[in-house]
Amino acid sequence: MPASGETMAEWVRHLTVAPRPRTNQTAGPSTIERAMSAVTTWHLGHPKPNMRGARAVLNAYRDRLAEQKAAAAQPRQATAALPTQIRAMLTGVDRTPLAGKRNATLVLLGFATAARVSEVVALDIAAVTEAEHGYDVAVYRKKVRKHTTNAVLYGSDPATCPVRALRAYLAALADAGRTEGPLFVRVDRWDRLAPPMTRHGHPAPAGFDSRSPRRAIASMGASFPMPPIQKLRFSIAPEGDRQTRLLCIPDRRSFMLRFSIAPEGDRQPV
Numbered sequence: 001m002p003a004s005g006e007t008m009a010e011w012v013r014h015l016t017v018a019p020r021p022r023t024n025q026t027a028g029p030s031t032i033e034r035a036m037s038a039v040t041t042w043h044l045g046h047p048k049p050n051m052r053g054a055r056a057v058l059n060a061y062r063d064r065l066a067e068q069k070a071a072a073a074q075p076r077q078a079t080a081a082l083p084t085q086i087r088a089m090l091t092g093v094d095r096t097p098l099a100g101k102r103n104a105t106l107v108l109l110g111f112a113t114a115a116r117v118s119e120v121v122a123l124d125i126a127a128v129t130e131a132e133h134g135y136d137v138a139v140y141r142k143k144v145r146k147h148t149t150n151a152v153l154y155g156s157d158p159a160t161c162p163v164r165a166l167r168a169y170l171a172a173l174a175d176a177g178r179t180e181g182p183l184f185v186r187v188d189r190w191d192r193l194a195p196p197m198t199r200h201g202h203p204a205p206a207g208f209d210s211r212s213p214r215r216a217i218a219s220m221g222a223s224f225p226m227p228p229i230q231k232l233r234f235s236i237a238p239e240g241d242r243q244t245r246l247l248c249i250p251d252r253r254s255f256m257l258r259f260s261i262a263p264e265g266d267r268q269p270v
Contacts, residue, residue: 002047003039009053012036016061029062086111086160095165098172099187105169106184108162113150115139123183128170134163 003011015032019025027035036058040048081089089107094100110120119139127138135152155161176193178185186194 002043003049005050005053008036008039008049008051009057012054012057012061016057029058029065032058032061081111083160087157090160095168097187097191098169098176098193099191101165101169101172102184102187105162105165108160108165109137109152112152112162113137113139115150116142118142121184125170125173125178125180125183128166128183130167135166 012032015027015035017026020027036051036054040051043049086107090104093104095104106120109115109123110117113120119142122140123137129136129138131151133151134154137150137152138147139150140147152162152166154163158164173179173185173193178193188194
């Protein structure tokens with residue numbers, strides 16, 4: 001550390017000619033670009049390697065692939081699902097049960113809002129508002145990190161109309177007793193909604209989920225009276241392969257958090 005510019009250039013040249021074990025083909029320019037970024041990240045805290053020669057090798061490799069019209073030089077894109085394909089997807093979907101209504105709505109709403117799968121499944125019932133033209137759906141666009149309001153309009157074909165499918169699905173959810181929370185939920189083989197979270201057969205208190213223990217630390221720390229400037233003091237004492245972190249409070253009250261230090265530095269509660 002750090003790697004020399006000559007080493008980086010020779011390494012990139014090797015990637016352009018050596019076949020990968022899984023595909024038995026050479027890596028594409030985008031794959032090599034990500035590998036170079038990873039090496040730069042590994043040099044965090046050290047002088048960064050000179051990538052000028054490596055990038056010259058990569059640019060020459062990219063030009064050679066483009067001249068050969070190789071598939072690796074072409075951007076990979078998903079095949080567009082046109083209305084014909086959407087109809088084919090929904091042909092075998094039985095929309096009588098709740099699961100069928102959910103599946104049809106998932107496909108049609110994703111098509112109508114041009115949303116990613118992760119953006120559609122993250123929708124809540126509150127994000128859907130009925131309007132004169134159909135529905136307004138607030139989708140959080142992860143790529144631009146902001147919410148957008150999307151107008152979902154009626155379709156000419158009732159079988160592929162997103163408004164009719166969404167309205168039928170919302171009515172089925174309401175009949176099942178669900179009027180808030182996530183829009184798309186798990187349905188078992190008996191066409192029942194996923195049961196609520198329980199512990200030893202008893203329902204969990206409302207508002208508790210997997211983030212509750214983490215939230216408790218912040219709430220407990222905020223509940224102690226502290227001076228406005230110096231709020232927390234930390235002292236770390238080694239204990240074998242573990243470390244004990246003592247959270248000191250000015251009025252002598254304290255609580256301790258114990259962590260197991262993994263080789264990578266990841267901490268896990270013990």
